[in-house]
Amino acid sequence: MKLYIVIVLAFLVFVGQQVHATEDVVKFDSTKQEETYRELLLELRCPKCQNQNIADSNAVVAKDMRQKTLELVKQGQKKEEVIDYMVNRYGQFAHYKPPVNIATSMLWLLPAVFIVFAIVMLRRRSLKSNAQNQTSVASETLDADLEQLLDSNSPENKEQNGDKGA
Amino acid sequence: MIPELGNFALFIAFGFSLLLAVFPFIGLRQNDVRLMQLAPNLTIGLFVFTLIAFLSLVYAFLTDDFTVLNVAQNSNSALPTQYKFAASFGSHEGSFLLWLLMQSGWAFAVAIWSKTLPADMRTRILMVIGWICVGFYAYIITVSNPFERTLPYFPVDGRDLNPLLQDIGMIIHPPLLYMGYVGLSITFSFAIAALLNGNLDSTWAKWSRPWTAAAWGFLTLGITIGSWWAYAELGWGGWWFWDPVENASFMPWLVATALLHSLSVSEKRNAFKSWTVFLAIATFSLSLLGTFLVRSGVIVSVHAFATDPARGVFILILLALVTGGSLLLYGLRASSIKSVGRFSMFSREGMLWGNNILLVAATIIVLMGTLLPLVHKEIGLGTISIGEPFFNQMFSFLIVPFALILGIAPLIRWKQDKLNKFVKMPAFIIVVCMILAFVWLKAEFADVKVLAFSGTALFIWIVLYTTIELQQTLKKVSFNKLPLSHFAMVFGHIGLAFIIAGVGLTSQYSTQRDVKMFEGDSAVLEDYQFAFNKIRRLDGPNYEGWAADMSIYKDAELEANLLAEKRFYPVQRNTMTEAAISDGFFRDLYVSLGEKLPDGAWAMRIYVKPYVRWIWLGGIIVSLSGALILFDRRYRRSSSVA
Amino acid sequence: MTKKLSVSILPLIVFILLLGFLLKGLFSDPRERDSALINKPMPEFSLPDLMDESIKHTAQSLTQSPVLINVWGTWCTTCKYELPFLTKLSEEYGVKIVGIYYDQNHAPEFGQYADIPAIRVEVKEMLQRLGNPYQYNILDLDRTLSLNLGVTGAPETFLIDADGTIRVHHMGDVNERVWRDKLAPVWNEMN
Numbered sequence: 001m002k003l004y005i006v007i008v009l010a011f012l013v014f015v016g017q018q019v020h021a022t023e024d025v026v027k028f029d030s031t032k033q034e035e036t037y038r039e040l041l042l043e044l045r046c047p048k049c050q051n052q053n054i055a056d057s058n059a060v061v062a063k064d065m066r067q068k069t070l071e072l073v074k075q076g077q078k079k080e081e082v083i084d085y086m087v088n089r090y091g092q093f094a095h096y097k098p099p100v101n102i103a104t105s106m107l108w109l110l111p112a113v114f115i116v117f118a119i120v121m122l123r124r125r126s127l128k129s130n131a132q133n134q135t136s137v138a139s140e141t142l143d144a145d146l147e148q149l150l151d152s153n154s155p156e157n158k159e160q161n162g163d164k165g166a
Numbered sequence: 167m168i169p170e171l172g173n174f175a176l177f178i179a180f181g182f183s184l185l186l187a188v189f190p191f192i193g194l195r196q197n198d199v200r201l202m203q204l205a206p207n208l209t210i211g212l213f214v215f216t217l218i219a220f221l222s223l224v225y226a227f228l229t230d231d232f233t234v235l236n237v238a239q240n241s242n243s244a245l246p247t248q249y250k251f252a253a254s255f256g257s258h259e260g261s262f263l264l265w266l267l268m269q270s271g272w273a274f275a276v277a278i279w280s281k282t283l284p285a286d287m288r289t290r291i292l293m294v295i296g297w298i299c300v301g302f303y304a305y306i307i308t309v310s311n312p313f314e315r316t317l318p319y320f321p322v323d324g325r326d327l328n329p330l331l332q333d334i335g336m337i338i339h340p341p342l343l344y345m346g347y348v349g350l351s352i353t354f355s356f357a358i359a360a361l362l363n364g365n366l367d368s369t370w371a372k373w374s375r376p377w378t379a380a381a382w383g384f385l386t387l388g389i390t391i392g393s394w395w396a397y398a399e400l401g402w403g404g405w406w407f408w409d410p411v412e413n414a415s416f417m418p419w420l421v422a423t424a425l426l427h428s429l430s431v432s433e434k435r436n437a438f439k440s441w442t443v444f445l446a447i448a449t450f451s452l453s454l455l456g457t458f459l460v461r462s463g464v465i466v467s468v469h470a471f472a473t474d475p476a477r478g479v480f481i482l483i484l485l486a487l488v489t490g491g492s493l494l495l496y497g498l499r500a501s502s503i504k505s506v507g508r509f510s511m512f513s514r515e516g517m518l519w520g521n522n523i524l525l526v527a528a529t530i531i532v533l534m535g536t537l538l539p540l541v542h543k544e545i546g547l548g549t550i551s552i553g554e555p556f557f558n559q560m561f562s563f564l565i566v567p568f569a570l571i572l573g574i575a576p577l578i579r580w581k582q583d584k585l586n587k588f589v590k591m592p593a594f595i596i597v598v599c600m601i602l603a604f605v606w607l608k609a610e611f612a613d614v615k616v617l618a619f620s621g622t623a624l625f626i627w628i629v630l631y632t633t634i635e636l637q638q639t640l641k642k643v644s645f646n647k648l649p650l651s652h653f654a655m656v657f658g659h660i661g662l663a664f665i666i667a668g669v670g671l672t673s674q675y676s677t678q679r680d681v682k683m684f685e686g687d688s689a690v691l692e693d694y695q696f697a698f699n700k701i702r703r704l705d706g707p708n709y710e711g712w713a714a715d716m717s718i719y720k721d722a723e724l725e726a727n728l729l730a731e732k733r734f735y736p737v738q739r740n741t742m743t744e745a746a747i748s749d750g751f752f753r754d755l756y757v758s759l760g761e762k763l764p765d766g767a768w769a770m771r772i773y774v775k776p777y778v779r780w781i782w783l784g785g786i787i788v789s790l791s792g793a794l795i796l797f798d799r800r801y802r803r804s805s806s807v808a
Numbered sequence: 809m810t811k812k813l814s815v816s817i818l819p820l821i822v823f824i825l826l827l828g829f830l831l832k833g834l835f836s837d838p839r840e841r842d843s844a845l846i847n848k849p850m851p852e853f854s855l856p857d858l859m860d861e862s863i864k865h866t867a868q869s870l871t872q873s874p875v876l877i878n879v880w881g882t883w884c885t886t887c888k889y890e891l892p893f894l895t896k897l898s899e900e901y902g903v904k905i906v907g908i909y910y911d912q913n914h915a916p917e918f919g920q921y922a923d924i925p926a927i928r929v930e931v932k933e934m935l936q937r938l939g940n941p942y943q944y945n946i947l948d949l950d951r952t953l954s955l956n957l958g959v960t961g962a963p964e965t966f967l968i969d970a971d972g973t974i975r976v977h978h979m980g981d982v983n984e985r986v987w988r989d990k991l992a993p994v995w996n997e998m999n
Contacts, residue, residue, distance in 0.1 A: 023682050042555065047960045048960040050468045050839075051468060052468070056402050091548070097553075126511040463834070464830060486827055490824065497813070537829070544836070549842045764920075
C-alpha cells in the first residue's frame, strides 16, 4: 500500500514537472489583442524620458502607461481609442505620430511637391534635347572613351571636356 | 606636463590653420607660387600637431591623470584599458578633438595624394579646409577644451565612463562615423574650390569621386556598426530608433549616396553639374547640422551630450558661416555652370535623376521629421512628437520606387534607351519576384505579411536584375577587364537588397515573450525551447550582478548556450542589461534578463528574430563598395601619369 | 538667367529661416511639454486621505472653491525647496492648498507595496521641518488620479477654479518667480 502511494506521488510529481509551464508575465485573449498592445507600446511616447517609447522605458509614468494600455486593450478598445485616451491626458507629445494640421501636413506635402517638381524638371530637360541627335550610348563604350581620354593627357582632350564657367 | 603639451599643440595647430587660411589665399590672388606651395606643408603641420594633442589626451586617460577634468569626468582607475582609450573620445570635448584629428588627417591625405591636381586647384582646396578649421579649432580651444584642469583640488578617482559605452562598439563606431562626416568636407572643399575658380569641368567630378566614395564608405560602415551595437548592447533588440542623433547621421548618408551617383553623371556625361555641386555642399552641411543638433541641447535624445548655451551658439555660428557662405557662393555662381550633356527621360541619366530625387525626398522627410517638433513649438502650435511609426511608414513607401528603379537602371543605356525596356522585361520579372516572395514567405512563415512581402520581392528584384546585368556585361567584356567600379555597383546594390530584405522580414516576423521563470524552467517560442538552467552571481572588473545561464534547443538539439546578464556599475550607480544573443545567418535568438521577482522567479524577455543579421551584412557589403570605387584603375592610373 | 538665380538662391533663404528656428531652439527647453488638461474639468476620483484612510476625498469635496493642488512626495528633492514657499502662500496669502501624495514605489503587479505608515512618519517629519501648506493630503497610491491629471512626476501644480475647471498645470517647482508670472494672475482672477 505504502509503495503504491509512493509510486502515485512520484508519478504526480513527475507529471507536475512536465505540466508546469512557464508563465507569461502578460497574457492576452487573442493574437490581435497582443499585436495591438505591442504596436501601442511603440507608438506612445514616455512623457518624461529622453526620447523613448513606453515599451523601453523604466520610468514610473511609462510603467503606469503600459499598465493602463494593457487594461484598455483587454477591455476591447481599439488602437485609436487608446491613443486618444493617452493624448487627452499627456498631450500630443505622448504620441509618436503627429496630429494632422497645416504645419504637419508639410511632412507629406513638401517631399511630394519636391518629387513632382523634379520630375517636371526632368521632362523639361529631356524635351529640350528632342531636337538633337539621339544616339544611345552604351555604358561600356563610355567607359572605353573615358579610358582613351585618360591615356592621353593632352591639351586637346582637356579642351573637349572643358566647360568653363563665366 | 603632458596635458600642457597637448593644449599647447592645439594652439599651434590653430596657428597652422590660420596660416593655411591666409597665405594660400594671398598666394592665389597675387599668383605667388611660393605662397601657394605653402599649403601642403601647412596642412602637414596642422595634422602633426593635432595628432600630438590627441595622443596627449589619450595618454592622460591611460595614466589615470585625474588632474585633467575630462579624465575625472569620464574615466575611472578600475575601467579596463581599452575603455579608457574609448573614454578619451566619449565626451563632448574629447569627441570634438577626435573630429579635428580626422579633419586634419583627411586634409593631410589630400595634401599628399593630390599631386596630379593642378597646383592652384590643390591650393584652393586646402585653403578652404583651412577656413573651416580656423572656426573649429577656435571653438575647441575656447569653449570646449579637453585639457582643462581640476587643479588645485583633484579627485582621487574619476566618475567612470557610462556603462552603456563600455563596449567594443564604442571603440569603433564613433571613429568610423567621424571619418565619414569629416571626409565629406573634402568633397565640399572641392566643390567650393571649383565654384571659386569657376571651373567645373568633368575632371572636377572625376577627382571628387574617390574622396566622396571613401568618406561615404566610412559613414556607411559607421552607421551599420552603430545599429548592430545598439541591438547588441541596449537589451531590447531594436536596431534603429529614428532618434534625432541617428537621423543626423542618416541624412548626410542619404545625400552622399545621391552625390556619388550624381558625380558619375557629371563625370561621364557632363550633366547634373550644378546639382552635384549643390549636393556636395548639402552633404557636409548636414554633417555640421548633425553636430549642432547633438551638442547644442536643441533636441532631446539619449545620445545627446550635456549642453551649454555658449557652445550651442558658437557651433550655430560655425554652421551659419560654412553653410550660409557656401550656399551664398552657390547662389551667385550656379547660374554660370552649364551642363552640356543632353538626354531623354528614358535613359540612364533619367534613372539616376530618379535615384537622386528619391534620396533627396527621403532626406527632406527625415529633416522635417526631426526638426518639425521644434518649429511647431516655436510658432506656438504646441508640443508634438514625431518618431518611429511616422518614419517607418514613409520609408516603407519610398523604398518601393527606389528599389524598382535601382534594379533596372544598370541595364539602361546613357542618353536614350528604348521605352519597351522599361515595360516588357520588368513586367515579367516583377511577376516572378512576387511569386517567389509569396512562396518563400508562405513556406517559412505560413502568414504572408505585406511589408515583408514587399521587402522580399524587392530583394529578389534587385538580385535578379543585378545578375542579368552582370551576365549581359560579361558577354561583352571579360571578367578581368571589368573595372572595379562596376563591381562596386554590384556590391552596393546587392548590399542594399540584403538590407531591404532583412528589415522587411525581421520587422514583421520577430516574435517575443515576456516570461517569468524559475531555475529549471523552460519557455517555448516558435520552434525553440529556452531553458533557464541556473542563476549565477557576477563579479566583473568594475561591475557586479547576476547572469542567467540559458540553453536553447530546437527539436531537442542544442542550438546555443548563453549568459544573459544584469550588471550593476557601482561608480555611476547604473544598472545595465547585457542581452545574450545566439547569432545566425537566418535568425537571432535573444534573451534579456529582467528583474528578480518577489517569489524568487526571474522575469525575462525572449525573442526570435529572423534575418536580422542581413541588415548588417548588407551594410558591410555596401560599405565595401566604397572601397572598390577607390581602387578603380582610372584613379590609380592617373596618379602614375603625373 | 534670373530664373536660375532665384532657384539657386532658394536653398540659402531656406537655410537662413532654419537658422532662425535653431537659434530660438537654443533658448527653449526641448523637454517642455504642453499640458492636455487646461480648461478641462477636474477628473473624478475617490481616494483616501494620506493620514487617515477612513476619510475619502472626491472631486466634489475638493472643488468647492478655488484651490491649488500640489503633487509631491518625500523622495522628491525639488519639493523640499518648494515647501517653504507654498507654506508662505497658504499662511500669508490665504491660498487653499491641497496635496496629492505621489508614491513611486507602489507596484502590486511586481509585488512591491508602499509602506504607508512609514510614509506618514516621513511626511509628518518633513512638514514639521519645512512648513505645512496643505489643508490635507490625498494618497494616490495607484497613481490613477495622477495619470488622469497627466502627471509624470513631482513637483507639479494645478490651479482649479470654483467650477472645478483646471486653469493652470505647471510642471516643476513653484517659487516666487513662477507664482508671480504664471500662477498669481490666474489665481487673482479666479477669486
